[in-house]
Amino acid sequence: MQLAACIEWMFPEAGDALADRIRAAHAAGVPAVEFHLWREKPLDAIAAALNETGVRLLSFCVEPRRSLVDPADHEAVLAAVADAIPVARRFNSAMILASGFTRPGVAEGEQFDAAVSVLQRAAELARQAGVMLWLEPVYMVINGQRMFVDTVGRGLDIVAAVDSPALRLLADAYHSAQTQEDFAAAISGRLALIGHVQVADTNGRHEPGTGDIPWRRIMTVLREQGYSGQIGLEYFPTVGDGASLTQSRHALGL
Template sequence: MRLYSACIEWLFAEEVDSFADRIRRAHAGGLTAVEFWRWTDKDLDALAAALKETGLAVTSLVAEPMIALTDAANRQAWLVGLTESVTVAKRLGAPVLIAQAGDDLPGRSREEQRRALTETLKSGADILEGSGVRLGVEPLNIRIDHVGHFLDSTREALDIIDDVARPEIGIVYDVYHSAVMDELTEDVLDDRLDRVFHVHAADHPGRNEPGSGGIDLAHRLDWIFANGYAGAVGLEYRPTRAGADAVKAAIASLGG
């Protein structure tokens, strides 16, 4: 049974009310898990209460602060934030924190930036060790949504994870970002699927609900699960239709 996680930054957000009520709407709509981005702009007490009330799981949230890990000068500030993010993740029961590399810095070589990113992740692994929380670095497409981002290649992300060589550090594989960059899932993940801690899904064009575009999402997810992935799939898309029935239809298009 696959676990689908509603990204409540975009899903179940139709009504103007508290962010925590999106958890309740997801539960009423038949979802068993949610995820969201930043935690520093949320009422954590209200989120914890809604999660306890509904029994929903949190699959992931963002490790803050969201600053460039390609800049060694940011390392200490990010590590302090990571420590706080781990505490929040443990409180909410989230097994995965998500990080992004940051923009390609002008005047810095890729080698220098990659070295800074790798060393920062190694230091982060020391903080994560024994916590029960892991960190996934997410490559992003640079053609539409994140022009100028440093890390747009799944293969390069996996190479960096191999350089870090710590079980606490892996990647988030976003099928949408990967497809926009013309990657084939089975090629880029190949024999390194064990480094994937979390998966995101959206269709293209538009980054809308699965089934609305041309990405072979069901096929790609079938391959991922058939080859041993056992984590959650985050429904991180911009909905064109509101309501739980639309979310259920999106899940059905992915194979249920």
């Protein structure tokens, strides 16, 4: 396993320019990076830095963000995926989707089926283009409403139901911990459905090892299950760039 770094938040010592943060990641021995929304990013400058360093852009988020569980949003979801596909092909990157918020008064099964339906169509677009979609469970509560997919377990159930080689789960240990889910148990035996793993510690979303998440157990399960992908560092550093990476590597055994 190797590290990837979210350059929205990591390597702040390199300055605000994402291209410079890519160069900083390379200098620190981090072979892949990720960022969030793509439309306002300086893609040409990012491409130049990636080509210069050999660092890979692992993933970015589809935008605008729309609901997977509300059929009224489905055409907008598909349009957003279609817009993102040329970027994914340019950088050989995965595209990340979240579910949207739970719909009050709508049966859970109906919302589950709606997410499966639109993801089947979106995954087919991705498959035809030769790129990947990652569904990310996200713990977020606004006005009392939680995201419909906020646990790894539910996300894996949806990925399994979609049953497409172009859709996998982005398993984020931080969001999982926010729901009190047992992350290691949730991924055990279902690794084939997982495309990527991201980490940050609770509370505060800082370096692994600064909080309560049992990283040794999580990393042991990943190794035993045969996970060989990247571990995405998506956290707010509490110390300098070098010290932050050192702490993360130590906590994760990498």
